[in-house]
Amino acid sequence: SPNTSAIKxxxxxxxxxxxxxxxxxxxxxxxxxxxxxxxxxKLGWNHLSTVWLVR
Structure with missing residues (x-):
């Protein structure tokens, strides 16, 4: 189960x-x-995608 507090x-x-x-x-x-x-x-989202910062 995802850590929902981290992404929502x-x-x-x-x-x-x-x-x-x-x-x-x-x-x-x-x-x-x-x-x-x-x-x-997480940098942002719209109805087509979500943008994440990764390294």
């Missing part, structure tokens, strides 16, 4: 949109590609 505020995308075919919940600190990318923070 009242002015962000609705939780009902987090589903297969919709948004994917990404907790701060999650890594991708065998640790190559570390999620630092």
């Amino acid at each position: 505020t009242s002015d962000e995308e609705p939780w009902k949109d987090y589903r297969p075919g919709g948004y994917h919940p990404v907790p701060i600190g999650e890594t991708f590609s065998d640790g190559r990318y570390l999620v630092v923070c």
